[in-house]
Amino acid sequence: MPQTGPSQTVKFYQTGTLTVGNRLLDPASRTVQSSESRSNAITCGHRACQGCGEALGARYAVDAAMRAANSQLVCVNATGCLEVFTTPYPETSWQVPWLHSLFGNAAAVAAGVAAAMRVKGRQEVRVLAQGGDGGTTDIGFGCLSGMFERNDDVLYVCYDNQAYMNTGVQRSSATPPTARTATTPVAEDAPGNVFGTGKNVPLIAMAHNIPYVATASVADLHDLEAKVNRAMSLRGARYLHVLVPCPLGWGSASHDTIRLARLAVECGLFPLFEAEHGEITATKPIRRRVPVEEYLRPQRRFAHLFRPDAPHAGEALARIQAMADANIRRFDLLRMSDDRKETA
Amino acid sequence: MLKQIEGSRAMAEAIALCRPEVICAYPITPQTHIVEGLAELVRDGRLTGCEYLNVESEFAALSVAIGSSAAGARTYTATSSQGLLFMMEAVYNASGLGLPIVMTLGNRAIGAPINIWNDHSDAMAVRDAGWIMLFAETNQEAVDLHIQAFRLAEELSCPVMVNVDGFILTHAVERVDVPEQIQVDTFLPPFEPVQVLDPRDPVSIGAMVGPEAFTEVRYLAHHKQMLALDAIPRIAAEFKGVFGRESGGLLRGYRMEDADTVVVAMGSVMGTIKDTIDEMRDQGHAVGALHIGSFRPFPLEEVRSALLPAKRVVVLEKNLAIGMGGVLASHVRMALRGHGNRVHTLVAGLGGRPITRASLSRFLAVVEQEPHNTLHFLDLNTEVVEAEIARMAQTRRSGPIAENVLRRMGAGGLL
Ligand SMILES: Cc1ncc(C[n+]2csc(CCOP(=O)(O)OP(=O)(O)O)c2C)c(N)n1
Ligand code: SF4
Numbered sequence: 001m002p003q004t005g006p007s008q009t010v011k012f013y014q015t016g017t018l019t020v021g022n023r024l025l026d027p028a029s030r031t032v033q034s035s036e037s038r039s040n041a042i043t044c045g046h047r048a049c050q051g052c053g054e055a056l057g058a059r060y061a062v063d064a065a066m067r068a069a070n071s072q073l074v075c076v077n078a079t080g081c082l083e084v085f086t087t088p089y090p091e092t093s094w095q096v097p098w099l100h101s102l103f104g105n106a107a108a109v110a111a112g113v114a115a116a117m118r119v120k121g122r123q124e125v126r127v128l129a130q131g132g133d134g135g136t137t138d139i140g141f142g143c144l145s146g147m148f149e150r151n152d153d154v155l156y157v158c159y160d161n162q163a164y165m166n167t168g169v170q171r172s173s174a175t176p177p178t179a180r181t182a183t184t185p186v187a188e189d190a191p192g193n194v195f196g197t198g199k200n201v202p203l204i205a206m207a208h209n210i211p212y213v214a215t216a217s218v219a220d221l222h223d224l225e226a227k228v229n230r231a232m233s234l235r236g237a238r239y240l241h242v243l244v245p246c247p248l249g250w251g252s253a254s255h256d257t258i259r260l261a262r263l264a265v266e267c268g269l270f271p272l273f274e275a276e277h278g279e280i281t282a283t284k285p286i287r288r289r290v291p292v293e294e295y296l297r298p299q300r301r302f303a304h305l306f307r308p309d310a311p312h313a314g315e316a317l318a319r320i321q322a323m324a325d326a327n328i329r330r331f332d333l334l335r336m337s338d339d340r341k342e343t344a
Numbered sequence: 345m346l347k348q349i350e351g352s353r354a355m356a357e358a359i360a361l362c363r364p365e366v367i368c369a370y371p372i373t374p375q376t377h378i379v380e381g382l383a384e385l386v387r388d389g390r391l392t393g394c395e396y397l398n399v400e401s402e403f404a405a406l407s408v409a410i411g412s413s414a415a416g417a418r419t420y421t422a423t424s425s426q427g428l429l430f431m432m433e434a435v436y437n438a439s440g441l442g443l444p445i446v447m448t449l450g451n452r453a454i455g456a457p458i459n460i461w462n463d464h465s466d467a468m469a470v471r472d473a474g475w476i477m478l479f480a481e482t483n484q485e486a487v488d489l490h491i492q493a494f495r496l497a498e499e500l501s502c503p504v505m506v507n508v509d510g511f512i513l514t515h516a517v518e519r520v521d522v523p524e525q526i527q528v529d530t531f532l533p534p535f536e537p538v539q540v541l542d543p544r545d546p547v548s549i550g551a552m553v554g555p556e557a558f559t560e561v562r563y564l565a566h567h568k569q570m571l572a573l574d575a576i577p578r579i580a581a582e583f584k585g586v587f588g589r590e591s592g593g594l595l596r597g598y599r600m601e602d603a604d605t606v607v608v609a610m611g612s613v614m615g616t617i618k619d620t621i622d623e624m625r626d627q628g629h630a631v632g633a634l635h636i637g638s639f640r641p642f643p644l645e646e647v648r649s650a651l652l653p654a655k656r657v658v659v660l661e662k663n664l665a666i667g668m669g670g671v672l673a674s675h676v677r678m679a680l681r682g683h684g685n686r687v688h689t690l691v692a693g694l695g696g697r698p699i700t701r702a703s704l705s706r707f708l709a710v711v712e713q714e715p716h717n718t719l720h721f722l723d724l725n726t727e728v729v730e731a732e733i734a735r736m737a738q739t740r741r742s743g744p745i746a747e748n749v750l751r752r753m754g755a756g757g758l759l
Contacts, residue, residue, distance in 0.1 A: 074541045076411065077550075087551035097541040099414050100550035101437050105407035108399065112366065112411020112419075113541060115395040119365045119417055125543060143407060146400035 051254025053244030068232035078131030251300020268324030356381025439474030461696020603632030
């Protein structure tokens with residue numbers, strides 16, 4: 001392996017204070033991706049858009065799960081972008097045993113795989129199910145809830161890009177209020193998706209009292225991997241909800257995926273937390289709080305809020321800010337993080 | 345072992361003897377006793393090495409089955425009617441993925457109006473889904489077909505549906521020879537999947553396929569069913585070798601020798617038909633019957649050669665292809681195309697209406713004289729339908745049809 005000194009740039013990994021996965025860190029802190037001996041569960045050459053957060057999130061989550069499972073992993077996939085861009089026949093990007101059945105049944109199919117492994121005495125084989133927010137929070141929700149309720153031995157990962165991207169950016173129950181999608185178009189004073197409470201599946205998952213629930217974002221891949229590791233150290237039903245910006249659906253620049261994922265967390269709209277058996281066990285404090293506007297402005301799906309003549313835009317922005325503030329209060333996100341306490 | 349036993353219980357015991365490794369189902373009448381029986385066998389330890397999953401819907405039930413079968417476990421499920429439709433998307437998926445799942449379908453009508461009784465509407469709704477579809481005539485055959493179904497499914501890597509008439513078979517207590525474990529073990533080798541999810545040899549299953557290969561994939565599914573035309577009789581013959589009785593097969597004739605009129609049907613109604621034929625034979629009518637045991641694959645050639653000598657064919661349908669006639673009759677017409685046989689569609693027994701020997705023989709006697717092809721509804725209450733049609737024509741807001749029909753029948757004492 002070539003020596004990499006601090007002055008050298010690390011190929012395809014970010015460097016700097018918010019560094020992820022790079023080889024500048026001491027080995028214990030490096031991500032799975034920084035290792036050349038990682039499993040490479042999803043090979044390159046797939047057809048995701050440039051800057052796709054879902055491709056990135058899936059790669060990190062699956063490789064971390066592979067390492068945690070000692071490569072004894074089976075993946076089940078719901079229909080959606082991830083499935084389509086990784087398996088253009090006759091090719092496949094998956095280097096793990098992988099099964100796609102339907103849009104709404106990944107949780108149940110995974111439960112079946114887990115049952116088969118149990119009955120065959122192959123407890124070492126672990127099962128990971130995955131889907132987009134549509135396949136998880138909408139059409140697959142019944143199967144997901146059933147999987148939680150039975151406490152099937154499956155880690156379910158939801159890649160939340162906040163809409164149905166594979167079919168051309170339509171609203172899902174995870175689409176944020178006011179966002180423009182193909183089925184919540186902006187017209188006169190109708191500002192995209194209406195305000196509602198949406199469907200907060202991490203909290204609903206917690207209500208099932210399953211062993212582990214967590215949220216993560218592709219801006220903090222160390223954190224994402226740590227959560228996959230924690231999840232994989234447990235048995236039973238586990239749920240991980242990952243925010244994965246989608247340049248196509250969000251109308252954002254390909255190079256802004258990580259920045260937007262970070263801003264979503266830092267403005268408070270996407271709180272990062274972990275819960276075990278229905279109780280919150282950890283939340284990730286915000287390092288540098290930003291107003292929601294900073295997160296919303298670079299995205300074309302919110303462009304109507306920033307037109308000078310936009311009706312109700314001020315009120316809409318205030319309501320979104322209030323949602324972020326509520327999260328910050330609820331999860332106490334502005335308390336000092338442990339590492340900052342030490343230097344304070 | 346000979347037992348006086350409920351059909352569902354006998355089927356549950358036979359399925360258990362096949363050593364399924366994952367069972368996952370959702371209750372619906374008239375399938376319930378089968379899955380309850382299996383739950384009991386798993387719970388009390390008589391069926392070991394089996395995971396029994398309780399799920400939240402039929403869609404989940406078949407989805408779990410898809411996962412477990414793809415992971416290499418012998419997998420069983422069962423449903424009926426609305427349940428089959430609720431799992432419909434997964435029904436196509438299971439066959440598309442080539443997964444050898446065995447499913448019992450306790451045949452039942454589909455609503456609205458809701459009706460729990462037997463007909464074949466549910467099976468006909470999935471006739472083109474790519475499953476092998478077998479129909480049982482008796483409870484003995486229902487038991488035997490399940491054992492053959494696992495062989496067939498695993499040999500061809502294709503799901504198999506065993507159709508059993510709801511209530512008429514599932515709930516009937518009669519004499520059944522429930523096989524011994526040793527016999528089943530001789531007949532049914534352990535499941536060796538052709539494609540399996542295993543980290544030791546990773547494969548992708550269920551990839552996206554475009555126009556460049558979809559036709560070929562579909563062709564191969566069809567080819568598999570054509571192979572089943574050979575496999576079904578071969579497996580039935582092997583079954584006879586081990587268990588000592590004839591059961592299953594593609595089709596079975598009854599008193600077909602020099603029959604001018606042949607009644608074609610599927611499932612338990614054959615009992616009534618055979619009795620009717622015996623009576624009519626005694627009265628000098630040249631009548632016979634043909635049971636279609638394998639509806640998918642449909643044995644076109646065999647049906648043609650069995651029916652060619654007959655002057656007329658009456659296809660007794662326990663389904664209605666609304667706006668068309670009957671599903672089975674259209675298949676029989678296809679088998680006989682280019683030949684002079686008259687084919688009558690007789691829609692009977694919808695939603696559990698009894699099919700009586702009297703009505704059937706009356707119809708057969710008329711058909712011997714009748715020169716035209718017809719679509720006939722056995723025992724249709726024409727008075728009621730005509731009155732309802734007239735009322736609907738007169739009243740714009742004519743209200744709910746089923747409820748009006750019921751009221752009229754109740755008021756007039758017509759039924
Ligand atoms: C039963 C069914 N309904 C609709 C579709 C069409 N469909 C395929 S993927 C998809 C949206 C996927 O959205 P999501 O789950 O959020 O994943 P993403 O593509 O955004 O990653 C839809 C609606 C389908 N495949 N099956
Ligand atoms: S549409 Fe979005 S989620 Fe889908 S591949 Fe493109 S960037 Fe990724």
